[in-house]
Amino acid sequence: MQLSINGRAYEVDAEPDEPLLWVLRDALGLTGTKYGCGLGICGSCTVHLDGVATRSCVTPVSTIEGRAITTIEGLAQLVDDVEVLHPVQQAFIDEQVPQCAWCMSGQMMTAAAFIETNAAPTDEEINVAMGANYCRCGCYTRIKVAVARAAELARERGEA
Amino acid sequence: MSDTEQSKPEKRGMNRRTFLKVLGGGTAALAVGVVIGGPTIVREARLRINQAFLSGDAPTSPPPESPFVWIEIGADNQAYLYIPKVELGQGIHTTLAQIAADEMELDWQQVTARQADTERGFDPQLIFTFGSTSVTSLYAPIREIGATLREMLRVEGARQFGLDVAAVRVGNSAVFVVEDEQRRLTYGEIIAAKQGEWVLPTTQAALKPSSEFRYIGQSVQRVDLRDKVTGRAMYGYDVRLDGMLYGAVARPPQYGATLKRAAAGDAESQPGVFAVVIQDGFAGVVAESRRKARAALEHLDLEWEGGTTITQPEIEAIVSVPREGGTLIQRDGDVDGAGGRRVEAAYRVPMAIHAQMEPQAAAAHVQGDRAMIFCSTQAPGLTRERIAAAIALDEQAIHVVPTMVGGGFGRKTGVDVGVEAALLSQAAGVPVHVGWTREEDTRYGYRRPPAANFLWATVSDAGEVLAIHHEIASSDILLNPQVGSAFLGTVLGTDPLAAYGGLIHYAIPNRRVVYHHCPIPVPTAYWRGLGSFPNTFAIESFIDELAEATSSDALDFRLRYLPEGELGERFSTVLNAVADASGWHERDSLPAGRGLGFASAYDRGTVVGVVAEVSVTDANIRVERVWCAVDPGLVVNPDGAAAQVQGSIVWGVGSALIEEQVIANGMSTSQNFDGYPLLTIAQTPEITVLPISSGDTPVGGLGEPVVGAVPPAIANALAAITGRRFRRMPFRL
Numbered sequence: 001m002q003l004s005i006n007g008r009a010y011e012v013d014a015e016p017d018e019p020l021l022w023v024l025r026d027a028l029g030l031t032g033t034k035y036g037c038g039l040g041i042c043g044s045c046t047v048h049l050d051g052v053a054t055r056s057c058v059t060p061v062s063t064i065e066g067r068a069i070t071t072i073e074g075l076a077q078l079v080d081d082v083e084v085l086h087p088v089q090q091a092f093i094d095e096q097v098p099q100c101a102w103c104m105s106g107q108m109m110t111a112a113a114f115i116e117t118n119a120a121p122t123d124e125e126i127n128v129a130m131g132a133n134y135c136r137c138g139c140y141t142r143i144k145v146a147v148a149r150a151a152e153l154a155r156e157r158g159e160a
Numbered sequence: 161m162s163d164t165e166q167s168k169p170e171k172r173g174m175n176r177r178t179f180l181k182v183l184g185g186g187t188a189a190l191a192v193g194v195v196i197g198g199p200t201i202v203r204e205a206r207l208r209i210n211q212a213f214l215s216g217d218a219p220t221s222p223p224p225e226s227p228f229v230w231i232e233i234g235a236d237n238q239a240y241l242y243i244p245k246v247e248l249g250q251g252i253h254t255t256l257a258q259i260a261a262d263e264m265e266l267d268w269q270q271v272t273a274r275q276a277d278t279e280r281g282f283d284p285q286l287i288f289t290f291g292s293t294s295v296t297s298l299y300a301p302i303r304e305i306g307a308t309l310r311e312m313l314r315v316e317g318a319r320q321f322g323l324d325v326a327a328v329r330v331g332n333s334a335v336f337v338v339e340d341e342q343r344r345l346t347y348g349e350i351i352a353a354k355q356g357e358w359v360l361p362t363t364q365a366a367l368k369p370s371s372e373f374r375y376i377g378q379s380v381q382r383v384d385l386r387d388k389v390t391g392r393a394m395y396g397y398d399v400r401l402d403g404m405l406y407g408a409v410a411r412p413p414q415y416g417a418t419l420k421r422a423a424a425g426d427a428e429s430q431p432g433v434f435a436v437v438i439q440d441g442f443a444g445v446v447a448e449s450r451r452k453a454r455a456a457l458e459h460l461d462l463e464w465e466g467g468t469t470i471t472q473p474e475i476e477a478i479v480s481v482p483r484e485g486g487t488l489i490q491r492d493g494d495v496d497g498a499g500g501r502r503v504e505a506a507y508r509v510p511m512a513i514h515a516q517m518e519p520q521a522a523a524a525h526v527q528g529d530r531a532m533i534f535c536s537t538q539a540p541g542l543t544r545e546r547i548a549a550a551i552a553l554d555e556q557a558i559h560v561v562p563t564m565v566g567g568g569f570g571r572k573t574g575v576d577v578g579v580e581a582a583l584l585s586q587a588a589g590v591p592v593h594v595g596w597t598r599e600e601d602t603r604y605g606y607r608r609p610p611a612a613n614f615l616w617a618t619v620s621d622a623g624e625v626l627a628i629h630h631e632i633a634s635s636d637i638l639l640n641p642q643v644g645s646a647f648l649g650t651v652l653g654t655d656p657l658a659a660y661g662g663l664i665h666y667a668i669p670n671r672r673v674v675y676h677h678c679p680i681p682v683p684t685a686y687w688r689g690l691g692s693f694p695n696t697f698a699i700e701s702f703i704d705e706l707a708e709a710t711s712s713d714a715l716d717f718r719l720r721y722l723p724e725g726e727l728g729e730r731f732s733t734v735l736n737a738v739a740d741a742s743g744w745h746e747r748d749s750l751p752a753g754r755g756l757g758f759a760s761a762y763d764r765g766t767v768v769g770v771v772a773e774v775s776v777t778d779a780n781i782r783v784e785r786v787w788c789a790v791d792p793g794l795v796v797n798p799d800g801a802a803a804q805v806q807g808s809i810v811w812g813v814g815s816a817l818i819e820e821q822v823i824a825n826g827m828s829t830s831q832n833f834d835g836y837p838l839l840t841i842a843q844t845p846e847i848t849v850l851p852i853s854s855g856d857t858p859v860g861g862l863g864e865p866v867v868g869a870v871p872p873a874i875a876n877a878l879a880a881i882t883g884r885r886f887r888r889m890p891f892r893l
């Protein structure tokens with residue numbers, strides 16, 4: 001089947017019920033998307049399907065043919081061969097958020113989709129949007145600050 | 161063992177003999193390292209220099225003896241620091257690079273931190289990244305080697321200028337002429353132009369005075385984050401080797417069960433199966449995908465025997481206090497003859513799992529008489545040792561590459577998954593990756609030992625505490641043979657890691673601490689905080705109860721019984737700082753249903769003070785705010801320190817309110833996060849960290865000491881609100 005990932009077409013040979021997560025990681029080598037639970041609980045495996053944050057561990061690959069998949073590897077943009085980080089990635093570095101970072105692809109993909117829908121989120125809204133993404137290293141305090149900062153960065157870039 | 165011996169901050173620096181040696185020729189790069197060899201008690205350092213190693217690619221042959229700090233500077237002036245500790249997310253690559261770069265006068269832009277592995281910068285004991293000891297153990301040796309290298313470059317730079325050493329100055333990876341700063345040679349240029357062999361100085365170069373530090377003490381940004389936010393960082397679960405297949409391993413229905421009979425059944429004919437591997441006590445499958453490997457496991461013909469049927473109440477009966485016997489680990493004065501009115505309480509901490517977000521993972525390629533292992537491991541030396549025994553190869557023939565680790569907390573020692581990948585690869589003759597499922601990780605790892613503590617104290621009519629007695633019961637950490645040595649227990653009578661934090665440092669005249677070794681048939685071992693977690697919970701809760709029994713303020717009580725000398729002064733600073741920041745003295749003005757709780761901790765050199773603000777509404781406990789002052793001696797990276805403390809507080813709140821692993825019929829009842837939820841962002845309190853730098857040397861760690869102080873601060877706040885004591889974790893109303 002054909003998958004469109006980060007703007008590129010991939011031909012994959014997978015069983016229809018294979019979760020997208022394992023197709024990305026093991027079949028295609030896109031290991032930036034992480035496995036945490038396989039049940040849709042922890043959020044580590046979050047990717048975008050047509051811009052919507054989606055848990056790839058519970059998404060059978062056959063259900064998403066023809067949809068635009070974005071993974072953490074596709075979040076930054078290449079501008080004149082220079083990698084320009086997405087506002088969320090930039091904010092996560094600025095605020096020195098990640099520790100082990102195993103959860104962070106999922107955190108950032110969730111945050112990136114969220115700030116598309118809410119350009120100036122409150123703390124409470126961030127808690128709700130990020131409320132189902134586990135971080136065992138306990139980076140929550142910084143995630144909260146960084147998501148607000150990312151929204152601000154995105155606004156600034158939009159105005160520029 | 162006496163209290164005074166135990167509570168002293170770790171000896172500063174390392175006691176070692178240095179000898180120097182020059183190796184090789186060539187002028188491409190300068191590399192220098194130092195070895196701390198032998199068992200940790202007999203520490204000997206050997207400084208070694210080698211011009212032959214090029215920066216970058218793997219060396220064509222490993223150095224004859226790998227130094228534990230390996231620093232290379234290439235002709236391009238880039239400095240490669242091979243960090244002898246594993247990056248678990250604690251920022252250790254950054255912190256240790258800061259120390260080296262400062263002493264070497266490197267330009268931070270020209271510093272690249274790399275992971276040491278068994279080929280470069282490896283010492284099997286030293287690379288074990290646990291117990292919050294990385295900075296304290298390496299601060300002095302890294303500075304010494306950095307200073308040596310800096311002085312060698314200064315002398316050679318001056319020689320190349322044809323000037324006196326006094327006429328040049330070092331800075332930003334270069335040597336400058338003092339009279340004319342336009343004239344400079346970069347370290348790389350000096351190395352490229354060097355004729356003949358480098359000669360090591362015979363005396364230790366002077367270290368920089370702390371007033372001249374450029375990076376030490378600064379919140380330098382983490383060196384590993386760009387790769388982490390772009391998904392490029394390579395973890396054990398992410399490793400892909402050419403021709404790699406996937407392995408899965410059969411698991412017993414109960415802890416301790418072994419294979420009575422194992423046959424391939426029809427597993428070999430299942431789709432995608434490449435090999436079925438059955439060896440004594442081990443059955444696994446290698447297949448073209450993880451799914452197919454796991455599916456084929458169901459088709460093996462296995463019969464298990466033995467194993468435990470233990471249940472939770474039985475575990476709690478084994479790990480219980482008070483009881484007779486035990487090993488005395490502290491005795492000051494005469495506890496039994498002190499007299500006074502008795503106050504007592506018992507505490508319990510259940511089992512818990514690490515739940516690090518990346519489950520166990522390793523890739524192995526065993527080829528005849530050598531093996532290559534990529535593993536998410538905090539303990540590459542231990543991983544290698546266990547693999548060598550399992551596949552009957554010499555340790556020297558096994559190359560272990562520690563990858564980025566997706567959370568460790570004591571669980572990532574590679575002793576299970578590393579061995580499994582190696583066994584499967586050896587038998588199947590192909591590279592094999594084994595990545596555990598969350599279900600496997602939840603059930604089949606080792607876990608936090610269950611612990612029980614019992615304390616009593618006697619109080620005079622005047623409200624003086626006369627004596628204190630503490631009994632600790634815990635299952636194993638270091639005595640678990642999978643990660644440590646059961647033999648040690650017969651020598652010591654204690655599990656020293658489970659006893660951590662159990663001594664009473666308060667200046668109560670008569671003190672006694674007894675340890676009860678309580679093995680259970682469920683595997684337990686390292687966990688964040690080790691014994692200081694349950695022991696600090698018990699002691700600090702009991703201190704609050706004693707303060708109440710003597711009608712004292714919890715802060716005043718602690719200040720009154722501070723240990724003497726420098727440690728007491730550090731405590732006083734920390735406790736007052738956290739009290740002031742949290743509004744401790746004004747806590748009476750909090751609304752009903754809200755309260756503050758105080759706790760402190762002393763763990764391996766680090767002094768901690770925590771105040772928790774808790775609210776109780778209906779059936780709900782919420783930790784609203786936590787303040788933490790922490791003094792590990794010198795703080796190398798304040799922002800990194802704050803991150804460790806924030807993480808520790810989240811960990812402590814989760815433990816206090818949520819986490820518990822229950823055993824029924826010899827197996828964990830929870831399998832995944834549905835049965836073992838973690839704390840979320842919405843449940844996270846507002847956190848204020850007050851890092852306190854005392855002195856000019858790091859004396860304690862930061863990844864663990866705070867964890868144990870959080871639950872008692874919460875329990876003490878709950879007592880203030882409800883009038884009830886919460887002596888068992890997790891706390892329930």
Ligand code: FES
Pocket residue numbers: 034035036037038039040041042043044045046055056057058
């Ligand atoms: S791995 Fe998908 S939600 Fe946990």
Ligand code: FES
Pocket residue numbers: 098099100101102103104134135136137138139249517566567
């Ligand atoms: S950074 Fe380690 S789990 Fe989130």
